[in-house]
Amino acid sequence: MDTAEFRRRGKEMVDYVADYLENIEKRQVYPDVEPGYLRSLIPEEAPEQPETYEDVVKDIERVVMPGITHWHSPYFFAYFPTANSFPAILADMLSGAIGCVGFSWAASPACTELETVMLDWLGKMLNLPEEFLAGTKGKGGGVIQGTASEATLVALLAARCRMVKRILSDDPERPEADIISKLVAYSSDQAHSSVERAGLIGGVRMRKIPSDSKFSVRGEALRKVLEEDKAAGLIPFYFCATLGTTPSCAFDYITEIGPICNTEGIWMHIDAAYAGSAFICPEFRPLLDGVEFADSFNFNPHKWLLVNFDCSTMWVKNRTDIIAAFKMDPLYLKHDHQESGLVTDYRHWQIPLGRRFRSLKIWFVFRMYGLRGLQDHIRKHVALAKEFEALVRVDERFQISAEVVLGLVCFRLKGSNDLNEALLKRINSARRIHLVPCQLSGRFVLRFAVCARTTESRHVQEAWAHITQLATELLRQFPQ
């Protein structure tokens, strides 16, 4: 494909993308296909000779679309949102063309520097303490990770390294393996599975702190476990607090937990993957109070801040803590400016070496929406969730299972888990909307998350009418 053909095909693709997003609600939100559906639709081997672009493009509707779960349909209420906006798509086109690999400052200075400044912009929007900003001479700063899972892992590894060094400085003869075998990391029993996975990868013990009746960890619960573990000779080193848990969007009490962690020398990482975006609104910012006690903080603009996946923003108070855990400097990656305080080599901040130019997406989106536009987006979703909550509350057959703080509503039929499982099965089989479940205090619960940028009141109302109709049919067949 030469440049002239790309000009033509690129413009056709822009129209395809616009058509897809403009008409997405006419598509069935969840696909009908059975596992293995795709293999038989395409050849078993790559072609020897080039095919035409027409051949390729006609297969999008024939092969790909029938197997797509349409995350940007206004009838998609599953998981948490993933962002999608036109400015982000435009920025990604530019990023693809520049196609630099920004592992070091020298590998493309703009790629590194725009990222640092965008993370400062966003940090200010969140009113993060000054210590987390890079500024021109701060010790902290931000980085774009691929996902919150990676941020959780990076923080855990940095914490592990910091604690091992601390103990070795008092007791230089103690074998490192012995120290690591005694380390213990903590999170809420409501924390995302990726936190447990980070412990597994880092080869450290992981303990879950019991959450309270609102699914939040209190300081007292943490303190109790810490005392037990220290008495048993273990070394607490890391607590991953969650603001906005995946099952029910609950918030750990970081104002209570933070001071304990600081006193005990435990690294506090905050995972606010979903909820973090809301903190740009002054009315939700109090949920982040206590961040001043954290060593690191992370959330996903690629969830709820209109920046397409992947863009998971992470800040640390002390960037040397992170860099120390990963730094390797082979000659082929060295460059002249390396030792300057102004230079950031982001490869020392993350698991992968290479990285795309992702800050362009943030820059385009923040400028095209403005802070006000982004706040409007958050507030609209929260209002839609409240609207759905109100509908659930007036139907006596149903109950709300957790406080509705942001854009997620956890609800269920009063009755058995089997009944609720049956309801969810009917909802997802009907394919008009898409939901996923969670478990709260042993109960099977349905999660209704406002996801798409284009979700409006009418979609929420339709969804509720549909759910209640299916519930009525179900209860008629299986009276409680």
Next chain:
Amino acid sequence: MDTAEFRRRGKEMVDYVADYLENIEKRQVYPDVEPGYLRSLIPEEAPEQPETYEDVVKDIERVVMPGITHWHSPYFFAYFPTANSFPAILADMLSGAIGCVGFSWAASPACTELETVMLDWLGKMLNLPEEFLAGTKGKGGGVIQGTASEATLVALLAARCRMVKRILSDDPERPEADIISKLVAYSSDQAHSSVERAGLIGGVRMRKIPSDSKFSVRGEALRKVLEEDKAAGLIPFYFCATLGTTPSCAFDYITEIGPICNTEGIWMHIDAAYAGSAFICPEFRPLLDGVEFADSFNFNPHKWLLVNFDCSTMWVKNRTDIIAAFKMDPLYLKHDHQESGLVTDYRHWQIPLGRRFRSLKIWFVFRMYGLRGLQDHIRKHVALAKEFEALVRVDERFQISAEVVLGLVCFRLKGSNDLNEALLKRINSARRIHLVPCQLSGRFVLRFAVCARTTESRHVQEAWAHITQLATELLRQFPQ
């Protein structure tokens, strides 16, 4: 930005991208900026109100471009190539619009299934042993990772898990921490820094095996170290072989190393990040002989196979080895088809949870180029490297520092390291071409890697004329 404006702006962006790539050689390949240049060019905070698209777009040339290292300029000969092609850019636009997060089959079946089939296509192009393919009922299969660093780490963690389980099955009382403290991983002393980093992350000992005079690890060298380590009570569990090392594109002798690893129960992972793409050409395929002994194999189509970053393809013989190391199954990620043999939930194969729809890029590129087109691309780059090598060889002031097998030429002035460092500094300061160095047997060496898709003989000739002119000036000032 509404859909109508996106249609207009998207088409303008297509033209900008086309113009950028069409005229890239007129831009200075390496930027002039000093660290911190960008911060003063843009406001300190995000705007409160939306800006216009014109405002944003005019800043691309004012703010971003002055700080770009143009990886796709035909005068870029640094590091290794990163891929860029029009079909890949088109596929990425589509991927951005679909914007699904393919952590499980159900989260978007097409995203998972196209990936599995594309990895089979590519596996067949490489003539990988059947065991590495997923087919419809194989035990192996492929996955797209973000980078080779992640593949190296994933393989190391899977190997760690497999060895711990194996030892526990014989000796169930042995503490896991004790086992891990005895584990030892190996790689060549020429291996990429990310291998050592994987050991650091996994909390295991790492030993480097001395390479021979051609910078390759021989079986005998590995065997010697294994004997020492076993005698010292250590447990060898992982060898990361490199095909195409970063400094000089050397190849470990996997036909010798593989049988040793198999006998000793050591996981052999092959990192062919750069060189792997060449194996689609029958004349280079013998370099992959011995892959049949490997447990996992990885290379980066995003380097040399025209699929834009990120796309690092990894195959394993036994996918349960990988899955066992990572599996976590919370209710909100469960789905009906989970237990079917046909279903792959790729989140169990990787470090992050979320993942973009990256196989679209492979599908578009392979179909639009065909196997022949891709082979032509590889062969052209190798021929250009040979052309450069021939130029170096006829200039008696210079020497070739390592065998030229693919698209990389390692060369230096006969003389001191300081002299060569001075030459490189002049080359990179002149900004007409861009190179990075490496160290081989204590010598400072210049690396000339053919990188851009659009590099032609005239660029190589110009580069050499430029280098020799700078060398002549240097030698006049500092006669040897």
